[in-house]
Amino acid sequence: MSHYCRTIRFQDTDAAGVVYFAQVLSLCHEAYEASLQQFGIDVSTFFSRGAIAVPITHAEADFRRPLMCGDIVNIQLTPRSMSPHSFQIEYEVSLASGKVAAIAQTHHICIDTTTRQRCLLMPELTQWLQQWPASVAVPIAANQPD
Secondary structure, eight states, rough: OOEEEEEEOOGGBBTTTTBBBBHHHHHHHHHHHHHHHTTOHHHHTTTSSSSSEOOEEEEEEEEESOTTTTTTEEEEEEEEEEEEEEEEEEEEEEETTTTTTEEEEEEEEETTTOOOOOOOHHHHHHHHHSSSSOOOOGGGOOOOOO
């Protein structure tokens, strides 16, 4: 499990003063990028238009409580290898109090940028995924509010 801590900024919120729903996925992606960097992956190279890309093919989020400007959030992410060319990441966004504000999930697939066909995950990404024990992922819809 990897942790990422961040303060919610005014720019993250909507006219109602709470984090805009799509911004939660942006926060989760920040946590993903930070985890890659902590592992030693150069994200400027990783996300550049090279021979291989890792697009998100599915994203979902469930919201438990509002996040507001000034809130400090901790995002725990747990990646899981799904196949030799895909993986998913489960995210839990919690307030400083420990209460869960949102849970999310993204699915990623490795593709050849020329053919747009699936290809094997890059070695550094496979090594990054090996930090977490293999297990069967639980769909986030099965998680109940606390």
